[in-house]
Amino acid sequence: MDFRAMAEAVQPEVVAFRRDLHEHPEASFQEFRTTEQIAKEMDKLGIPYRRFEPTGLIAEIKGGKPGKTIALRADIDALSITEKTGLPFASKNDGFMHACGHDTHAAMLVGAAKVLMQVKDQLCGTVKLLFQPAEEIGRGAKAVIQQHGLDGVDFIFGIHIGSQMDVGSVAMMAGASAAAADRFTIKVTGKASHGARPEAGIDATVAAAALVMNLQPIVSREVAAATQLVVTVGSLHSGSRFNIVSGEAVLEGTIRSYDVDLHHQLPGIVERVAKNTAAAYRCEAEVEYDMLTEVLVNDPDAIDLVRKAAGKVVSDPAQVLQAQPGMGGEDFSEYTVLAKAAFARLGAGGEYPNHSDYVVFDEDSFPTGVALHCQVAWDFLNGENN
Incomplete structure (x- = not known):
């Protein structure tokens, strides 16, 4: 299955959706418009979903054959930062900006949904698409868990975009990877x-x-x-x-x-x-x-699966990297306590770091992220050799 080619095909739609979200950033637990835009995309694709309170949603793609369940997670909230990038699609919400790239996370997961629906009947199991609110305040994952968003999930995978990394590179590590x-x-x-x-x-x-x-x-x-x-x-x-x-x-x-x-x-x-x-x-x-958050601990077997999946979707094998631990927090960690989990970073170039009011993420990184979501889901549900 050539998920890279399929991701490239939906790239214009992913970019358009991302830019719309970027123009309309919303604070944690205030992502009402963002949730609505995601819901509209799920409606177009015919994917059933359930909303969380007060924001966020979880959608479900049931494969043609029974099997395990994987959750793919994207966070959706923005930061209280005034954007200074000068981009034509810069924030229109004064004092807020997607400076951590959560708009890209949501867009790439919507793109993955478009691709996975094309192979839905061949999937052996279920893919849950988790659009999580309030990561920036460390409370969103807990709210999802309290509202049974992780029930029945055998494996959860997430991506975080990173500026100042080579575009399209993927970095991961087993064990503790975020403080x-x-x-x-x-x-x-x-x-x-x-x-x-x-x-x-x-x-x-x-x-x-x-x-x-x-x-x-x-x-x-x-x-x-x-x-x-x-x-x-x-x-x-x-x-x-x-x-x-x-x-x-x-x-x-x-x-x-x-x-x-x-x-x-x-x-x-x-x-x-x-x-x-x-x-x-x-x-x-x-x-x-x-x-606020627990230590993020990646399951070694899960990371091994993700590393192999990444090797299938990057343009150059040298782009699959060993991540280094950092002192930043990430509430994906809450999921790692309850289920087998893996979290990876996606390179998006740029001069400025995440959380900067000048940060810009290269959209050429998106096909790698979309394809990686799909490849990880496919390999987990259908076996690496399919």
Whole structure:
């Protein structure tokens, strides 16, 4: 089955659909128009689907013969970034942009649906097309799971487009390949006083400053040196006026980790450090800790299948690459806890990285992504040699 040629044939439709989505980016759990556009495509193809609440949908292609079930996943939300690319199809929604390429993910999966419908009767099993909302806030996959989107799925596969990679290249790795991503907020409470009489107050700013420093030894002194762990305090707000001792400070930050056991210990560690540090300065600390995503762990057998599938659809075997782990989070990780899973990156060239307000993804990468979705589904359901 020449899925590459079939993907090339639907490329104009994929590009047109992607550009429409790019012009109309929507925030997490606000992807109402995006969901509707996808639903219209499914209606045209005669593919039944079910909507999630509040956004996103899952469609189902039943093959001509019974068999296993594979889910192909694409996320659909945008980022709160003002686009500066100058593209003729740049965002029309002020303050929002598909800077992470989720518009391309949705378009490539729609393209895969068009191709798979051409071979539907030859499929031995079921292909579920999962258009997931709210990846950017780390809550979409959980919502899909809660709404039974992963029920009955034997294997789930996903693609993430990546700028600054060779166009059409495919990278993957077995095991942990994306970090668990957490968010924390720490409120430090002291007692305000005049800046000329600090002894009359309890300075929340001093406690907060100490806390920023005391969080770092979690990385350098509390875990093994080889452990991949990042603690970042991205925001600290304290006080209201230059001559007042602050009575309250708020810190916000993120922690990225690769060790599954450590990930689940981190909320307790942060709370201990926060409360004890605050107490040392006569303050109190409240901690809100949100475990946004789990560690993304690719099944070795699944990755082997994807690697072989990629070799069949790339234009040059050298374009199938070994990925390197990064500290970015990806809520596809939630699926990897429940089912055999594999996640790959698709190269799309460009000068600027994902999440940049200048990022541009080369549309010539799309046929590889469309074909890879189809080849992975075919190989899993029908066997690699068919």
